[in-house]
Amino acid sequence: MPGRQSTKDPVGAPSIATPSIKETQIIAIYGKGGIGKSFTLANLSYMMAQQGKKVLLIGCDPKSDTTTLLFGGRACPTILGTSGEKKRAGDKVSIGDVCFKRDGVFAMELGGPDVGRGCGGRGIIHGFELLEGMGFHEWDFDYVLLDFLGDVVCGGFGLPIARDLCQKVIVVGSNDLQSLYVANNVCSAVEYFRGLGGNVGVAGMVINKDDGTGEAQAFAKAVEIPILATIPAHEEIRRKSANYEIIGRPGDRWGPLFEELATNVGLAPPIHPKPLDQDGLLGLFTGDVVGRHVVLEPARPEDMCSAETFKKPSLEVIYDDV
């Protein structure tokens, strides 16, 4: 596994980070829940493996569903869950307990806390500690792909960026404000941690479920990141994905799409994005779509309770009147 090197820009230098890539490219994929990160990653990792690359896919979403599509709908045991069970039994986790293979792709799920309990971000930190204990830094993959939830903006989910656990980030978005809001947040996080001395950059964006309205393309242009692939909103893709079918196969109808994505992901340098402010994001959409002309009307105290409550005489003692 690669180490890291400082890539601080000299003042006035172009805003492209020096690629600090050694042998293994560690790439974190962020995006809004449901935008198609797992779909993109399952097909991308499958295509990369068919191209002869050694690929490890790690699901870092507490929902633990990153590898489900790759394994035809089957859930695999998580690292955190297995580690807890083994610890109670006085055993140690071995790689075969948590890492599974399909057609050349290696995959595992970090897992997370039980619903309603614990901290997902803390789980990620603990999961990476367990990975390091299993020899993560000695493994010799061409690519390690990390799947992260992007909706959460807390430090736990910014961990791979904050700690330089990856070299580059890919955002997945579509032509809707919510997914572009999340992609923009990720760009902001990259720039924030870069200001603190971090080295992670954004490699680009995958546009998923593209219906041709163009907002995602406009976003990528505005934040100055390349588009790595555009996956159309197509009924066949939706149906096959819902049926846990891999479509990123050489020779298949959608194969060239994922061949192009695999090539672009490998070659794209980590770039420093220019995140937008809220008005900039809204400006990507026509006003009547996002309700940009809504006026913020301040609430009054009498709006907040019934008229009777509001008319009750005050019990406050005014001492000047006593």
Ligand code: SF4
């Ligand atoms: S919001 Fe973030 S830091 Fe807070 S509990 Fe959830 S994962 Fe942990």
